[in-house]
Amino acid sequence: MRLTPTLALRGVSKNFGMTAALTDMTLSLFPGEVHAIVGENGAGKSTMIKIMTGIHQPSSGVLEIDGSPVSLNGSKAARLRGVAAIYQEPMVFPDLDVTENIFISATSGLFLNRPAMRRAARDLIARIGMTLDVDRIASGLTLAEQQAVEIARALSQDVRVLIMDEPTASLSAHEATELRRIARQLANDGVSVVYISHRLEEVFELADRVSVIRDGRHISTKLVGETDPQTMIAEMVGREVGNYFTKMPSTATTETLLSVQGLSVDGVFEDISFDIKRGEIVAMAGLIGARRTDVGLALFGMLKPTAGAITYKGQPLKITSSREAIDAGIAYVSEDRRKLGLAMALPIRWNISLATLDKFLSPLGLINTGAEIATAWGYKQKLNIRTPNTEIAVGNLSGGNQQKVMLAKWLNMAPDLLIVDEPTRGIDVGAKAEVHALIRAFVAAGGAALVISSDLPEVLAMGDRILVMREGRQMAILNHDAASQQTIMALATGQKDAA
Amino acid sequence: MGLLHRLSPAALRILALLAVLAVVILFFSLQIEGYLNGRLFNRISSSVAIMALIATGQTLVILTRNIDLSVGSIVGFSAFATGSLISNNPDLNPFLLLLYSAAVGTGFGMINGALVAYARVPSIIVTLASMALFRSALVEYSNAKSITTETLPTWLTDFPNMPVLSIGTLEVRAGFAASLLVVILVHLCLTRLRPARALFAVGSNPEAADMAGIDAKRVVFAAFALSGLMAGLAGFMFLARFGNITVVAGLGFELKSVASSVVGGVNIFGGSGSVIGAFLGAVLVDLLETSLVRWAVVSEFWREAVLGALILLAVTTDTLLSRRLAKLRAKKSKEAAK
Numbered sequence: 001m002r003l004t005p006t007l008a009l010r011g012v013s014k015n016f017g018m019t020a021a022l023t024d025m026t027l028s029l030f031p032g033e034v035h036a037i038v039g040e041n042g043a044g045k046s047t048m049i050k051i052m053t054g055i056h057q058p059s060s061g062v063l064e065i066d067g068s069p070v071s072l073n074g075s076k077a078a079r080l081r082g083v084a085a086i087y088q089e090p091m092v093f094p095d096l097d098v099t100e101n102i103f104i105s106a107t108s109g110l111f112l113n114r115p116a117m118r119r120a121a122r123d124l125i126a127r128i129g130m131t132l133d134v135d136r137i138a139s140g141l142t143l144a145e146q147q148a149v150e151i152a153r154a155l156s157q158d159v160r161v162l163i164m165d166e167p168t169a170s171l172s173a174h175e176a177t178e179l180r181r182i183a184r185q186l187a188n189d190g191v192s193v194v195y196i197s198h199r200l201e202e203v204f205e206l207a208d209r210v211s212v213i214r215d216g217r218h219i220s221t222k223l224v225g226e227t228d229p230q231t232m233i234a235e236m237v238g239r240e241v242g243n244y245f246t247k248m249p250s251t252a253t254t255e256t257l258l259s260v261q262g263l264s265v266d267g268v269f270e271d272i273s274f275d276i277k278r279g280e281i282v283a284m285a286g287l288i289g290a291r292r293t294d295v296g297l298a299l300f301g302m303l304k305p306t307a308g309a310i311t312y313k314g315q316p317l318k319i320t321s322s323r324e325a326i327d328a329g330i331a332y333v334s335e336d337r338r339k340l341g342l343a344m345a346l347p348i349r350w351n352i353s354l355a356t357l358d359k360f361l362s363p364l365g366l367i368n369t370g371a372e373i374a375t376a377w378g379y380k381q382k383l384n385i386r387t388p389n390t391e392i393a394v395g396n397l398s399g400g401n402q403q404k405v406m407l408a409k410w411l412n413m414a415p416d417l418l419i420v421d422e423p424t425r426g427i428d429v430g431a432k433a434e435v436h437a438l439i440r441a442f443v444a445a446g447g448a449a450l451v452i453s454s455d456l457p458e459v460l461a462m463g464d465r466i467l468v469m470r471e472g473r474q475m476a477i478l479n480h481d482a483a484s485q486q487t488i489m490a491l492a493t494g495q496k497d498a499a
Numbered sequence: 500m501g502l503l504h505r506l507s508p509a510a511l512r513i514l515a516l517l518a519v520l521a522v523v524i525l526f527f528s529l530q531i532e533g534y535l536n537g538r539l540f541n542r543i544s545s546s547v548a549i550m551a552l553i554a555t556g557q558t559l560v561i562l563t564r565n566i567d568l569s570v571g572s573i574v575g576f577s578a579f580a581t582g583s584l585i586s587n588n589p590d591l592n593p594f595l596l597l598l599y600s601a602a603v604g605t606g607f608g609m610i611n612g613a614l615v616a617y618a619r620v621p622s623i624i625v626t627l628a629s630m631a632l633f634r635s636a637l638v639e640y641s642n643a644k645s646i647t648t649e650t651l652p653t654w655l656t657d658f659p660n661m662p663v664l665s666i667g668t669l670e671v672r673a674g675f676a677a678s679l680l681v682v683i684l685v686h687l688c689l690t691r692l693r694p695a696r697a698l699f700a701v702g703s704n705p706e707a708a709d710m711a712g713i714d715a716k717r718v719v720f721a722a723f724a725l726s727g728l729m730a731g732l733a734g735f736m737f738l739a740r741f742g743n744i745t746v747v748a749g750l751g752f753e754l755k756s757v758a759s760s761v762v763g764g765v766n767i768f769g770g771s772g773s774v775i776g777a778f779l780g781a782v783l784v785d786l787l788e789t790s791l792v793r794w795a796v797v798s799e800f801w802r803e804a805v806l807g808a809l810i811l812l813a814v815t816t817d818t819l820l821s822r823r824l825a826k827l828r829a830k831k832s833k834e835a836a837k
Contacts, residue, residue, distance in 0.1 A: 053710075076712030091707035093700050095770035104700050105711040112691055137508070153711075 004067040006031050006192045007052065007083065007161045012061030014047050014216075021047040022216045024061070029161060029192040034183055036195045036207035036224075039236055040428040044216035045196055049163050052194075053085050054078035079105060082160030084153075088169045090146035094139035098125075101138050102153045124152040128182045144175035151182060162186060163194040168202060169425055172287035172454055173489065180206045198428055200229045201457065212236055233429055247480060248440055250464040252280035257448045258317075258417055260299070263308035268294050269472035272308070274465075276417070276448040281439065282477075283463025284452040286492045290469040292452045293335065296419045299450070300332040301325040313416070326355060331415035333406055335422035335452070341406045344395030348387060348405055349376040351394050356413045379408035384434060400431025407438055418442060421452045436462060456485045468492055508821065509773055512764040515820070516779040519813065520786065527790045534793070537668025543785050544675040545659060547778075549574075549736045550785060551678045553752055554759035554777040555685050556608075556729030559722045561760055562702045564769030565622035567723060569611060570730040570756055572633035574749030577603045577734025579637055582646035582744050589652050596655075600735035601728050607633055608727015612720035622723075630753060638746045648742030659740045674736055681732070682778045689774060698722060702769025759784050762813050764821075784810065 005028035014022040022044045029035055039045050050056040051063065054072030062069045065081055072078045092101050099114075099121040121134040130148045138146060147167060154162055164183060168176035183206060187193045197203055203210055204224055212219040212235040219235050220227075259275040269291040276282050284292045297303040299310065301319035310317040312328065319325050325332070334341040342351050353360050353372050360375075362368045376390035383404040387397060394405055403423065410418065420439060424432040439462065443449050451462050459466055466483045468475040468491040475491040528535045553570050560567040581600040585591055607629070614625045648656055659674030689695045700708040701718045708715050733752075738744055763780025765772025787809055791802045 074712065075710055076714075079712050085710070091704065091710045093703035093707055093770070095703040095766075096696075096699060100696060100699075104696060104708075105713070106693070110693055112693055112696070 003030050005029055005064070006066065008064040008067075009048070009051070009058075010062045010064060012048075012051060012058045012063065014051060014056060015059045020216055022051070022058075025213070025216070025218050027211060027218065027221070029194060031160070031190045031192055032187050033208045034187045034193045034195050034206055036197065036203040036210040037213065038197065038200070038203060038210060038232060039213040040430055043213050043236070043428075045165075045213065047216070048213070049085055049165055049194075049196070052078070052161070052163060053083055076105075079157055082158055083163070084157065084159045084161070085163035085165060086147055086150040086154065086167060088166040090143060090150050092138040092141070092146045092149055095137065097137050098132060098134040098141075098149055101149050102134075102156055105153065105157060120156070121152065124155050127155065128152060128185065130178075130182075142175075143170050144172075144179065147171075147179065148182075151186075155186075159186075159191060161192045161194065163196070165196045166198065167195075168197065168199065172290075173456070174287050174493065176202070198432075199455070200232060200429075203232075204229065236429060247461055250280065250480070251440075251444045252464055253278045253446075256311075257313065258299075259311040261309045261311070263295070263298060263305055263310065265294065265298055265303055266306045268303070269469070270307075272469075272474050274467055274474070274477055276450060278416075278446050278448050279443050280464050281443055281449045281451055281462050283459040283466045284450060284469060285454075285456065285459045285463075285466055285488050286469035286475075287454070290492065291472040292469050293421055294472075295469070296332060296421055296450065296452055299325070299417075299419060300330060302332075326413060326415075329414075329416040331355075331410035331413055331418050333410050333418065333420040333423065335425060342394045342402060342409075345393055347391045348380070348385070348394055348397070349373055349390040351405055352376045352379060352390075352408045352412055355409055359412075375412060376408075379404075379412070383408055383438060398427075398431075400427035400435075403427055403431065403435060404438075407435065411438075411442065416447055418447055418449045419452070420449060422454065423451060424453075424455065424458060432458070456488060459483075459488065460485065470494055508824070509771075509776075511824070512776060512817070512821070513773070513779065515817070516763065516776065516783065520779065520783055523783065523786055523790070527794065530796070531790070531793050534790070537670065539789070540669050541672065543782065543789055544672065545740060546785050546789075547781050548659065548672075548674040548678040549733050549740065550752070550755060550759060550781040551682055551778045552729045552733040552736065553756040554763070554781045555682055555774045556726035556733075557753075557756040558760045558763075558765050558772055558774050558777040559685075559698065559729075560622070560726045561757075561765050561767060562698050562769055562772060563719050563722045564702045564705070565615060565719060565722065566626065566757065567608075567611060567726045568623065568626040568753045568757075569607065569629040569633055570726060570733075571749040571752035571754075572630050572637065573604050573607045573727055573730035574734045574737055574752055575744075575746070576607065576633055576637045576640070577731040578738040578744045578748050579641055579646060579734075579746075581735055582651065582738045583641075585652060585655065586646065586650040593654065597732075597735055600738075601731045604731015604734060605724050605728040608724040608730070609720070611727065612723030615723060616716040616719040626753075634746070634750075637748075641746050643746075645746075646738070646742075646744035651738070651742055655739050656742050659736065674740060678736065679778075681729075682774055686774045699770055702766075703771070755784065756781075758810055762810055762817075764817060783813070 008028040009025050012022060012025045013020065025048060037045060047056065051058055054074050054077045057071065063072065070081065072081065093104060099117050102121045102124060103117050118134050125132050125134065125148065128148060128151055132145055132148060138149065168179055171179060180202065183193050183195060195207055207224050209221060209223055210227065211221040212232060214236060255278045256275050257278050261273050263272040264270040272295055274282065286292050294303055298305050301321050301324050319328060349372055352375065360368045360372045373390060379385065380387060380390055385401050385404045387401065394402055423435050423439065439449050439451065453459050460483060464480055466478045466488065468488055470492055524535065553574065557567055557570060577600045580603050581596060584599055585596055611626055611629055614620050615622045659672060661673040662670040663673055663676045664671040697713045697718045700711065700713055701715045705715055737748060759781035760777040761767055762783055763776035765777055787806055791797055791805055797805050
């Protein structure tokens with residue numbers, strides 16, 4: 001290519017104290033390309049984005065825009081140069097409406113011209129092919145809509161390099177497709193799109209070129225046609241990753257642990273019927289809004305069923321609170337680590353013992369710190385949680401390690417039924433494989449798991465049977481052998497009727 | 500329902516406040532003989548003239564997820580400093596005097612702002628300390644003397660009571676009018692000026708504000724400086740209204756200003772609210788206070804408790820109502836989308 005790159009990193013390094021986050025990074029972004037960047041968590045992707053968006057300055061090396069060296073001091077400087085980023089968790093202002101959110105960084109003019117702003121906002125939303133009321137308050141928007149607002153904001157500032165960091169990690173399959181369409185459209189309009197994703201199939205579908213980075217270093221940049229997922233994964237982890245995409249044989253026994261008959265919650269979901277045997281993993285697939293999480297919450301006592309029956313260990317299950325569910329041996333691992341799952345400011349040890357504190361009481365009713373530390377350390381070893389000790393605040397760990405702490409917290413309760421909601425959202429391939437192995441080991445030891453996931457390869461890799469939901473209804477329950485990405489998607493989108 | 504859906508949440512809140520004000524007035528006029536008259540309006544408007552300014556400044560700070568507990572001390576200091584300046588220079592130009600009080604307040608506000616925004620000390624700590632420090636500075640500065648009405652020029656003490664408009668016994672006085680004008684001006688700035696949007700942005704989502712290229716530190720600093728400015732102006736009004744200034748001037752105003760803002764629908768966690776709301780909040784709090792004094796049913800020992808309970812009730816109702824409303828709206832817009 002003889003084009004001048006819109007943005008280029010030339011031998012950029014970044015050190016934080018003694019730690020080298022990036023070493024001699026070289027990368028060129030051309031106008032009109034979607035450039036995917038893949039790498040494990042901690043590979044240096046965030047640091048690289050922060051350098052491109054002016055939040056960090058390189059310790060050495062040069063950042064070039066249109067072929068000339070620049071130094072970007074702060075995100076404002078980057079935006080003025082046409083570099084913007086959107087993230088997995090959208091950066092919107094919940095109290096402001098769509099129009100105000102789009103034009104929040106605009107600097108021209110002292111007075112706001114509301115009618116003109118609304119018109120311009122509508123045009124921008126239309127330009128990315130969305131329909132959205134520009135007067136709506138952002139707190140009421142879905143994640144996908146919030147991201148659309150962010151993209152519109154970037155467009156309003158004549159974006160030339162748009163960095164999308166894990167944009168589809170929290171979206172349903174349909175919303176993700178829509179977002180990729182927008183990314184492609186922007187590239188066709190001449191924008192350089194940087195696309196960071198853990199979903200490799202998405203990278204292959206969307207990107208023109210893909211760069212792999214590992215340990216802060218550039219490993220390779222190839223046209224997508226010149227590489228394949230196995231090569232890429234090998235480059236990312238520097239080792240072969242075994243069974244991530246491969247289904248392991250089922251360990252299901254004949255003993256039914258949980259049986260759900262016609263379970264309904266008025267206005268939320270209706271007529272859900274399935275059972276789970278000990279040693280079995282049932283995966284629950286569906287788009288966002290399919291109400292899978294609500295089924296999980298109903299089994300965990302946090303949502304009151306209005307009809308139907310639950311049989312658990314051969315007895316009718318009557319629970320009305322999470323406490324009772326825990327006492328009955330049901331654990332629920334939330335999809336939202338930050339809000340529902342972990343106390344981010346508290347040490348790993350406290351988080352692991354939180355749901356089962358009774359186990360650590362001395363006869364006097366005091367917390368037995370020794371036992372607590374021993375247990376936490378045991379999980380650290382067993383689950384390969386990467387941390388020097390268990391006193392570190394969970395918030396300081398990477399996403400994958402946070403997920404492991406959360407699993408440890410619930411596994412420590414020795415549950416019979418483990419409900420896991422989006423177990424590998426936003427974590428890297430290596431950690432994904434580890435989390436999958438943990439869940440498999442749990443059921444192999446006699447437990448049963450209900451895995452809710454929006455990640456189709458994951459659903460297929462985990463589920464001995466797969467329950468597909470759509471808008472609060474059970475569409476089908478498929479045996480693993482009868483399921484494929486196509487059949488699941490057809491059911492989840494309603495293109496194919498319930499069998 | 501149609502109307503409810505069309506109105507913005509902010510406008511709805513103002514209407515709700517006005518409704519509550521009407522109910523309170525109706526209630527007390529049934530309970531207290533000769534309650535509703537011009538004197539009631541005059542008394543409340545004179546007192547709100549001061550509190551509205553402080554609550555306006557407080558609102559700006561609360562919008563950014565902070566709080567300013569030093570405003571009472573700033574009012575006291577500004578009132579005293581302004582009083583002693585005019586006592587020593589009786590011929591000073593009134594505008595210069597006003598400017599002086601504003602400058603004193605802004606100076607104190609900038610100290611708070613620098614510590615909160617740039618030294619990153621939580622605002623509740625900074626202003627709790629500066630509340631005491633500014634008060635002590637006043638004690639030191641006053642040298643145990645007081646400002647008395649006799650030493651002030653008559654234009655100053657006459658100003659707040661000068662009628663601008665009278666309807667029977669009901670007078671709109673210059674002090675109140677000036678204060679209302681400032682509130683409206685600030686409101687227009689907040690809703691129409693581009694830089695003001697940053698105030699909401701920082702309080703709504705500080706991280707996103709940073710990403711959007713907004714200098715959050717400068718915004719927070721400015722909010723405190725403006726809060727100081729407002730407290731300085733309130734000090735001027737305080738001096739003009741009371742004439743006699745001691746070292747306890749403005750004591751307790753910080754909590755009353757927070758109460759006014761919160762009752763007026765300003766979200767204590769930042770990001771949403773309006774100064775018109777805070778103004779109405781100040782009116783409501785003052786109305787309750789004044790009315791309770793005259794209501795024989797409540798003994799003076801219980802007055803504070805009743806006032807506190809009423810404020811709590813107002814805020815709780817508001818929170819519950821607006822949450823319901825938000826749910827209703829979400830449902831509506833979902834249905835509309837279908």
